[in-house]
Amino acid sequence: MATSSPDDRRQAGAALRHAVPRSAQAEWSPPADRADPVDILIEQGRSRIQELLPIRYGRMSTDPFAFLRGAAAVMAADLARTPATGIRMQACGDAHLANFGSYATPEGLPVFDINDFDETLPAPFEWDLKRLATSLVVSGRVAQYSEKAARKLACTAARAYSEHMAELADLPPVDAWNRRIDLGKAIADIEEHKVRDAVEKRLARVLESGVKHFGLARKEDGEARIPEKPPLVYHLSKHDLPARKAFKSYAETLQEDRRVLLHRHALRDVAFKAVGVGSVGTFCAIGLLTAGDGSPLLLQIKEAQESVLAPFAGASAYANHGERVVVGQRMLQAATDVFLGWTRAPIDGRCFYIRRLKDSRLANIGTQLQSALPFYASLCGRTLARAHARAGDPALVSGYIGSGTAFEEAISEFAVAYADQTEKDWNSFQAAIKAGRVVADKPETKED
Numbered sequence: 001m002a003t004s005s006p007d008d009r010r011q012a013g014a015a016l017r018h019a020v021p022r023s024a025q026a027e028w029s030p031p032a033d034r035a036d037p038v039d040i041l042i043e044q045g046r047s048r049i050q051e052l053l054p055i056r057y058g059r060m061s062t063d064p065f066a067f068l069r070g071a072a073a074v075m076a077a078d079l080a081r082t083p084a085t086g087i088r089m090q091a092c093g094d095a096h097l098a099n100f101g102s103y104a105t106p107e108g109l110p111v112f113d114i115n116d117f118d119e120t121l122p123a124p125f126e127w128d129l130k131r132l133a134t135s136l137v138v139s140g141r142v143a144q145y146s147e148k149a150a151r152k153l154a155c156t157a158a159r160a161y162s163e164h165m166a167e168l169a170d171l172p173p174v175d176a177w178n179r180r181i182d183l184g185k186a187i188a189d190i191e192e193h194k195v196r197d198a199v200e201k202r203l204a205r206v207l208e209s210g211v212k213h214f215g216l217a218r219k220e221d222g223e224a225r226i227p228e229k230p231p232l233v234y235h236l237s238k239h240d241l242p243a244r245k246a247f248k249s250y251a252e253t254l255q256e257d258r259r260v261l262l263h264r265h266a267l268r269d270v271a272f273k274a275v276g277v278g279s280v281g282t283f284c285a286i287g288l289l290t291a292g293d294g295s296p297l298l299l300q301i302k303e304a305q306e307s308v309l310a311p312f313a314g315a316s317a318y319a320n321h322g323e324r325v326v327v328g329q330r331m332l333q334a335a336t337d338v339f340l341g342w343t344r345a346p347i348d349g350r351c352f353y354i355r356r357l358k359d360s361r362l363a364n365i366g367t368q369l370q371s372a373l374p375f376y377a378s379l380c381g382r383t384l385a386r387a388h389a390r391a392g393d394p395a396l397v398s399g400y401i402g403s404g405t406a407f408e409e410a411i412s413e414f415a416v417a418y419a420d421q422t423e424k425d426w427n428s429f430q431a432a433i434k435a436g437r438v439v440a441d442k443p444e445t446k447e448d
Contacts, residue, residue: 006169006395013399016085022406024083025126026413030421031081037074037425038432044073047305048281056280058441061433064419065138066443067426069096069277072119073308074425075131078418080312084124085400089392090331092384093119093309094278095128096135100380102183105335112181112379113333114387118279118304120328123313125388125397126411132384133157133415136377138422143373147416153377154415158408160381162401168385169394176389180334186379195372216271216357217288217296224290226271233273233286243270243285246301246343246352253326253341262339265289265297273300283350286357298357299339303350320344322353329355332387 041060045053060070068075072094092099092114099116133154140150168176190196218227228234247267251259269288274280283303290296304321307313318324322342330336342353388397401407433440 009393009395010169010399013087013396014402016087016400017402020083020085022400022402022410025130025407025410026417027082028078028414028417028421030078034081035077036428037071038429038437040074040077041071041429042438044308045281049283052274052281054439054441055274056277057429057433057438058443059277059280061430061440062443063142064423064426065135065142066277067429068135068138068422069098070280071422071425072096072131072278075134075418076119076127076308076312078421079124079127079130082130082414085126087125087392087397087400088122088313089125089388090328091121091123091125091128091309091313091391092117092328092332092387093121093123093128093307095132095384097132097139097376097380098135100383105180106338110183111335112183112186112383113335114383116279117325117329117332118282118302119307119309120325120332121307121309121313121316123309125392127309127313128384128388129158129161129381129411130414130418132380133411134418134422136373136380137412137415137419140373141419141423145373150419151412151416153373154412155408156374156377157381157384158411159405160378161385162398162408164382164385165389165394165401166398166403168389169398176394178334179386179389181379181383181386190375195375199372199375216286216298224268224288224294224296226269226286226288228271233271235271242283242348242350243287243301245347246354247287247299249345249347250301250341250343250352250354252344253323254339258338258341265291275300275302283352287354297339299354300357301352301354304342304353305351320346321351323351325353331391334386334390 045056048056056070060067076093094116095114099114100112101115102110102112103115105111136153136157137150140153145153168179171179187196187199190199216226216233218225226233226235244267247270251262254262267287267289271286273284273286275284279302282305283301285301287299287301288296289299304325306321307316307324310316316324318327320342326340326342329340337356340353340355343351388394429438432438
């Protein structure tokens, strides 16, 4: 199929509309046997570090968007009950807007891309887009957009996805594969100068923070150390040894040239870090390494558990979930980290992957800079299309979507309906906290 002509693949995509009309993508109503979302979260928490769960639940309690971020397992179960086109590809699995962000390529160029692949797995392409669109509606409501404006954010993302997918479908496969989202150019194209200036300033702060190693590399008594920033970053001795074992073994999965580069550094310190919302409770740590000249290198070690999509999209082809995440990231991301790898064998029963620590704080632009949300919606839509075009068949997807507005209208209608569902689930979660079913810490102050 992939080697047939683009026109033939577009026609095959269009033919899928007979079985699953584009209007069917709008459908959402909770089935009578829908599982209690709080029960799903509690069950998911059983495999996590128990003392970190109150931090996770505290962060999820902040607002409906924070809840949505942590409730990927809930939404995965719901997406599985919606009509599916049958067009499967490597999916991000958790494509909410805060899992997109900026970082510098190995050449030092700022790009914008998907930033989190913990849930990556082959799945229907529309699941990623529906999660992105829903996150934009929920985020817009939190940012006090009007209902019309919040819905328009979802429509904007779906339109940008559709248009960029059509563009990529017309390119030779190698050219489409090598496309990147140049963040500097994207920002320069913003027409409103106030929004453009605000985004440029934030980008400058993010990149400057990376140059300064995010304030996580210091000299203390002549030794390289990671400074503690409780409750976000702290040393936790009982988890130190597994982290050191992981750093030692993961080099085996790197290409030989990258292994040579890694071995020019020595591990100096390890600290635990509670990251994001959905990942809290899994094992996440930072390793500080230094080269002979004293220059620091920060690597992040993250536990990889089974994808939340697996019960509905099928089990991973990789028994090692660290490998699953790395393969998915290499498939979807345009400029992949040279230090990305996984631990070949489980350590203390856990699978891990390791990557260079990045600062994705530009991903917060949507909720922190209200006027920038439409720009961000379009940028995320384009970025998701670029990732899907690498992982799947852009002509087939573009053929199903078509040239009209039916698809984007259906996606935005679904996003509004599921945003309503998310708010109901968040209220149920708040009630569960008050009733003592789950224990939640008071959310800490957000990092800038």
